[in-house]
Amino acid sequence: MKFGPVAIADAVGCIAAHTIRADGTIVKKGATVTAELAAKLAAAGITEIVAVRLEPGDIDENAAAERLAERMVGDAIVAESPFTGRVNMFATQAGVLRVDIAAIDAFNAVDEAITVATLPALKAVVAGELVATVKIIPYAVPQTLVEQALDALGNTPPVSVAAYRPSSVAVISTLLPGLKPSVVDKTLRIMRDRLEPAEAMLAADQRVPHEAEPLAAAIAEQAAGAADIIVVFGASAITDRRDVIPQALVEAGGEVEHLGMPVDPGNLLMLGRIAGKPVIGAPGCARSPKENSFDWVLQRYLAGVPVGRRDVQKMGVGGLLMEIVSRPQPRAPGSPERGPLAGIVLAAGQSTRMGAENKLLQPLRGKPILRHAVEAQIEAGLSPVIVVTGHQRAEVEAALSDLPVQLVHNSDYVSGLASSLKAGVAALPPEVPAAVISLGDMPNVTPAVIERLVEGHRAQPEALAAVPTLFGQRGNPVLLARAIFPAVSLLSGDRGARRLLDEAGERVIDVAFEDPAIAIDVDTPEALRALRS
Incomplete structure (x- = not known):
């Protein structure tokens, strides 16, 4: 393949390397230059273009990509x-993606012009999901390179x-x-959600004391039954064989067969077998819909x-996997995204512990404390x-005058926090599915904290609330x-x-953080000085 400047008189049959625009004539990148296009370009004063000319033995990019992809699909x-x-290659059924990693590595090592990218091996996929893509980098490649790439793949489709x-x-x-x-009930609901993409059935829900003898009897009973897989959720984590x-x-x-996994969360998982059936001793994190080692084993x-x-x-x-927030089951193709969630910042308090100063208006890192909370939302x-707003309404509003916020005044702010919360919720548009409630005196809460709460809600929209936790609090x-x-x-x-x-119980999503920002507020002059330092 030749690449470089070509006189316009010699450009017929060449491939344009870049898009050309001249006097209303457009030749798109990758298009073949026809005699008509060459004449129009010449009439517009174009004397040469950067183009590609295929040589004997070359295969154009589309033909090469198609031939290579045909060998890959399994x-x-x-x-x-x-x-x-x-x-692009897509899954036609839900399941687990199998990738011959050695073959893919050998394929990509043939030449920089020939590439393939895949999803991670053994990832759970759904029908219609993009799983791999072959890309030829230049406009053509030699036939010999294509043959080498095919040889690297071997005779078994690698994807x-x-x-x-x-x-x-x-x-x-x-x-x-x-x-x-x-x-236990919540664990079973989450388990059903995990089985749904595979259209698998929950065949038994057996509950026994956390003792070896009754559990052994239950395992033996299920091993003799119709279930294909046995899962044990322990009231206490497995710490030893x-x-x-x-x-x-x-x-x-x-x-x-094995106890412990190099996957976190989910280190304390047990693999076993009885009567030819796999037995999974689930780790404690398997009670959560978040991805963990249990998903990796169960899906396979x-x-x-x-x-x-x-x-x-x-x-x-x-x-x-500590930071992964994932859905308990794949999102249905074509399902509409919900609109944005709302935010409410409570900024009506009297700051009684700060003396005569309104803590929300005190400067911190170049702006009033309140602005940090509002800008994060x-x-x-x-x-x-x-x-x-409430206490010192005019001053608070002035501090936010240039921000795109809706101001709601709580005339009953002296009665306490509940009146402000009610005022904010009452002002929400009827179509809003949920709202994040922030305190105006917590300047270290970042947008990332709020975004993770929103992700938790979107993963479990049936929950009543999502709250951050720090070391369990x-x-x-x-x-x-x-x-x-x-x-x-x-x-x-x-x-x-x-x-x-507290009353919502299991319908509250706890989102674990290691960031102490969720526990830091500014109530006293001492706290403010500590933040400033």
């Missing part, structure tokens, strides 16, 4: 038509989907005094992909952002869903939404 994969040297198989799963939950039945769950499996006639079993000791030991790279994409801001708004109108005094969260 089970449950379809390739689309080539375009600009690219062929395929192990489709989910009809499966049934038996769940055994162990119980201890103090473990609420609602926790001699612990209750591994010991019960052995007493039932099974074996423990549901697709008929074996998981053994060596497979587990290879999961460390990419196994740090704006930058997080909340809309509208409502600021509830709840903090601020909080996200309240519309379903809980009527209860806000019943609040009184100086209590905010804390009582509502």
Whole structure:
């Protein structure tokens, strides 16, 4: 392939390397120059163009990409038509993506002109999901390079989907005094959500004391039943092979294949087998819909992909999932996105512990404390952002005069926090599905904190609230869903939404943070001095 300047008189049949515009004539990048186009360019005063001329033995980018992609597609994969040297490959069924990593690496090592990119191997995918793409970088490649790339792939297609198989799963939950039945019920609901993409069935819900003998009997019973997979949710985490769950499996006639995983969250997962059926001792984090080691193992079993000791030991790279916030099941193709959530900043308080000063108006890092809280909501994409004023209304409003916020005055602010919360919620548009409630005296809450609360709500829209936690303790801001708004109108005094969260129980999403910003407010001169320093 030749690349470079070509006289316009010699350009017929060449490929334009760049888009050309001259006197109303447009030749797009990658287009073949015809005699008519060459004449128009010449008439416009163009004497030469940068173009590509194929040589004997060259294959144009689309033909090369199509041929290479044909060799790559395996089970449950379809390739689309080539375009600009690219062929995208999509899953035709839900399942687990299988990738021959060595073959892909060898393919990409042939030449810089020939590339393929895939999703991570053994990732759960849904029908219609883009899983791989072949891209030819220049406009053509030599036939010899294409042949080398085909040889690197071998005879077995390197990209395929192990489709989910009809499966049934038996769940055994162990119980201890103090473990609420609602926790087990919630675990089962989340488990059903995990099984739904695979169209798998929850075949049994058995609950026994957290003791080896009754658990062994339950495992043996399920092993003799129709379930394909047995999952044990323990009331206490598995910390040793001699612990209750591994010991019960052995007493039932099974074996423990592996205990522990290089995946976090989910280190304390047990792999076992009985009567030819896999047994999973679920880690505690499997009670949450967030992605963890349990998902990786369960998805593969549901697709008929074996998981053994060596497979587990290879999961460390990419196994740090601490910051992943994911949906319990894939988003349905074409489902509409909900509109933005709203924000409410409570800024009506009297700052009694600050003396004569209004803490919200005190400067911190170049701006009033209140502006930090308001700007965080704006930058997080909340809309509208409502600021509830009260004490020193005019001064507070002046501090925010240039910001796109809706000001709502609470004339009853002296009665306490509840009146401000009610005023803010009452001002929300009827179509808003939820609102993030921020305190005006928490300047260290960043947009990222708010965004993670919103992500938690979108992952579980049926929840009544989402709250940040620091070392297990709840903090601020909080996200309240519309379903809980009527209860806000019943609040009184100086209590905010804390009582509502307690009453909501399992329908509150706890979003864990390591950022102490959710626990820092400015109530005293000493606290302000500490922040400034």
